[in-house]
Amino acid sequence: MSKKNSNIAIVGCGIIGLTCALLLSKLNIGIITIFGSYPKYNKNKTTALLDSSYNLYRNLNIFNQNNNNLYELRELKIHDRILNSGKHLNFKASEINRECFAYNIEDNMLSKLLIKKIINDKNIIHIDQNVKEITYTGDENILTTTENFKYNYKLIIAADGKNSICRNSAKIKTKTVNYNQSAVITRISHLNSHNNISNEIHRIGGPLTSVPLKENTSAIVWLDNPDRMSEIIDTNQFESFLNHQFINIFDGIKILDKHFAIPMQSIQAQELSKLRTILVGESSHIMPPIGAQGLNLGLRDIAWLYEIIENSNTKDYGNRNVLREYKNKRWLDIYKRQKAVELLNKSLVSDNTSIKIARKIGLYSLNNFNFIRKFLLTEGMVNKSYLPYIMLQ
Ligand SMILES: Cc1cc2nc3c(=O)[nH]c(=O)nc-3n(C[C@H](O)[C@H](O)[C@H](O)COP(=O)(O)OP(=O)(O)OC[C@H]3O[C@@H](n4cnc5c(N)ncnc54)[C@H](O)[C@@H]3O)c2cc1C
Numbered sequence: 071m072s073k074k075n076s077n078i079a080i081v082g083c084g085i086i087g088l089t090c091a092l093l094l095s096k097l098n099i100g101i102i103t104i105f106g107s108y109p110k111y112n113k114n115k116t117t118a119l120l121d122s123s124y125n126l127y128r129n130l131n132i133f134n135q136n137n138n139n140l141y142e143l144r145e146l147k148i149h150d151r152i153l154n155s156g157k158h159l160n161f162k163a164s165e166i167n168r169e170c171f172a173y174n175i176e177d178n179m180l181s182k183l184l185i186k187k188i189i190n191d192k193n194i195i196h197i198d199q200n201v202k203e204i205t206y207t208g209d210e211n212i213l214t215t216t217e218n219f220k221y222n223y224k225l226i227i228a229a230d231g232k233n234s235i236c237r238n239s240a241k242i243k244t245k246t247v248n249y250n251q252s253a254v255i256t257r258i259s260h261l262n263s264h265n266n267i268s269n270e271i272h273r274i275g276g277p278l279t280s281v282p283l284k285e286n287t288s289a290i291v292w293l294d295n296p297d298r299m300s301e302i303i304d305t306n307q308f309e310s311f312l313n314h315q316f317i318n319i320f321d322g323i324k325i326l327d328k329h330f331a332i333p334m335q336s337i338q339a340q341e342l343s344k345l346r347t348i349l350v351g352e353s354s355h356i357m358p359p360i361g362a363q364g365l366n367l368g369l370r371d372i373a374w375l376y377e378i379i380e381n382s383n384t385k386d387y388g389n390r391n392v393l394r395e396y397k398n399k400r401w402l403d404i405y406k407r408q409k410a411v412e413l414l415n416k417s418l419v420s421d422n423t424s425i426k427i428a429r430k431i432g433l434y435s436l437n438n439f440n441f442i443r444k445f446l447l448t449e450g451m452v453n454k455s456y457l458p459y460i461m462l463q
Contacts (some may be wrong), residue, residue: 072204072233073302074102076100076101076102076195076221076223076325077099077100077223077224077225077385077386077387077388078094078099078100078102078103078105078223078224078225078226078387079102079103079104079105079211079221079223079225079226079227080103080104080105080227080229081105081106081206081211081213081226081227081228081229081230081234081235082092082103082105082106082202082229082231082234082351082353082403083105083107083109083115083196083229084109084181084229084231084232084351084352085107085109085111085177085180085181085184085227085365085368086350086351086352086365086368086369086371087104087132087229087230087351088181088184088185088188089105089126089127089184090227090229090350090372090375091127091188091191091194092130092132092184092187092188092191092194092374092375093126093130093372093375093376093460094193094376094379095193095194096130096376097270097376097379098193098381099387100385101193101195102195103197103221104188104194104195104197104199105131105195105197105199105201105213105215106199106200106201106230106435107198107200107220108185108196108198109181109275110177110178110258111177111181112177112178112239112255112266113176113257113327113454114227114254114255114256114257114289114327114328114329115160115176115177115179115255115290116174116175116177116257116267116281116283117174117175117177117362118143118172118174118175118281118362119173119174119175119259119362119365119366119369120171120172120443121170121171121172122366122369122370122373122400122457122461122462123199123366123461124140124172124173125223125363125460125462125463126354126369126373126460126461128197129434130187131187131462132180132183132184132187134256136166138175138237139172139179139180140156140173140174140175141173141174141175141266141269141281141282141283141284142162142169142170142172142173142174142183142266142267142282142383143170143171143172143173143174143267143281143282143308143382144162144163144164144169144265144267144372145160145161145163145171145265145266145268146171146265146267146270147159147161147268147269147270148162148270148272149270149272149319150191150271150272151271151272151273152273152274153271155235155296155445161268161287170266171268174282174283174289176283176336177269178218187354187388192336195253197215197219198310199215199216199217199219199236200215200216201214201215201230201236202214202215202228202235203214203217204236204239204240204241204347204452206239206345206346209224209228209348210222210223210224210388211224211225211345211347212227212258212279212339213388221460222338222391223346223390223425224346224385224386224387224388225346225347225348225366225386225392226240226347226348226389227305227372227375228240228346228347228348228349228350228353228354228374229351229353230353231351231352231353232337232352232353234290234349234353235345236347236349236353237339237347237349237353237354239343239345239347240344240345240347241342241345241452242347242384243339243340243341243343244337244338244340244351245337245338245340246260246335246336246337247335247336247337247412247437248333248335249333249334249335249336249358249415250295250296250388251276251293251294251296251333251334251415252294252295252296252299252331252332252333252334253276253291253294253331253332253334253358253359253385254290254291254292254294254299254303254329254331254332255289255290255292255328255329255332256289256308256325256326256328256367257277257283257288257289257290257319257325257326257327257331258280258286258287258290258291258312258315258324258325258326259286259287260286260287260288260316260321260322260323260324261286261320261321261322262288262320262321262388263284263285264280264282264286264288264320265266266282267282268280268281268282268391269316269319270363271315271316273294273315275291275293275294275295275298276292276293276294276415277291277293277297277360278290278291278292278293278294278315278357279291279292280316280319280320288320289330290312291343291359293302293303293334293358293359293360293415294341295401296312296331296333300331303329304329308325308329308371308454308459309324309325309439311375312325315356331355334358335356336356336357336358336408336411336412337352337355337356337403338353338354338355338356338404338408339353339354340396342354342395342400342401342404343393343394343397345395346368346393347388347432348375348393349371349397350368350371350372350375351365351372352364352368353370354371354408355367355368355404355408355435356402357408357411357412358411358415359409359416360411360415361410361411363407363410363411367404369405369459369461370403370456370458370461371400371404372426373457373458373460373461374396374399374400374458376458376460377397377458377459377460378392378395378399379392382395382458401410403456451456
């Protein structure tokens, strides 16, 4: 097995690790080594890619003009079932002069497109072994695989997800919040068209969201209290529950896939870089799937890292300046997104009256003040000053 002139290892072949390898390969800075098995994502799982993430993939030639694996999300409707106000809010992409807010894609399809490109990329070596241990020596990191091969690197990029070994080896602590909440994902068919609208039903316990897929099908993400959820899914009431919840939105809903519940947590790493290790994606931040934030945030991590490495005047990509620059560029964006998702989720789960009143005012304002609507629409999408150039067009 040849390591050639590899200074950089990426640990983890999830969507973030795969995308990061392709990005760094563009810089021609030597061989990038990527560790771990190629993933097989559940076919229910889809991700809404914001404009900036779509631009990144277009710049990597993953998507082209006629990509029929992408489903446009042109309108977002929020239906309030907490106050039973009967109100719903409409956000149209055309309000901010865009064709759509996001492009929905199946995770499995996206990872297949990335793997196909990686296999043909001469700047990337894939080592199909997991990482067991990383030892920091000062000048480099020694990485040991589960089959006891050892490799040395100047920089380790930790794309190894929630239980990151790289994060633990770098002695980075995390702050974890466990929610009394689970998520169920599935796909449904319906008799009428979704008209490229994503519906978010705000209910006590958590939101129930539909996201457009091809023709008369949509992806479903439902967050709720695990006990309430299991009463519905264990007794096969799920289909009638969905038909009831999406009344006047979809007709004749049928569930297309097996569904299962995932417990919800939010995890935030207390440092983003340390001991020649940089955390990206879910090794650094995990949050409930509200408002299409998680993967998009991880893609911003690696797009900034790409720009920092491109502008660094060194071959020692794990040096302190690179690590410090990464922390400076990423901390605020990650902190703000995590807080926003936490607050929104709390306002849906909680029975607390003051939060409900705040929501009521919020809903009123959103409906009535064009200025606030526009501000939230553009901020919610991602402020352009947070974006590295590869995500701008
Ligand atoms: C229900 C749900 C819906 C979501 N919807 C959206 C959405 O619409 N938009 C959005 O932006 N985000 C969404 N997200 C979040 C998004 O799915 C995640 O942020 C994203 O998948 C994380 O990717 P990752 O590559 O960082 O981590 P992972 O996908 O967890 O990948 C980590 C990889 O590292 C590997 N690995 C672990 N340990 C080792 C080791 N020791 N050695 C080698 N390899 C290792 C694992 O096998 C895995 O392949 C959603 C999440 C959920 C749960």
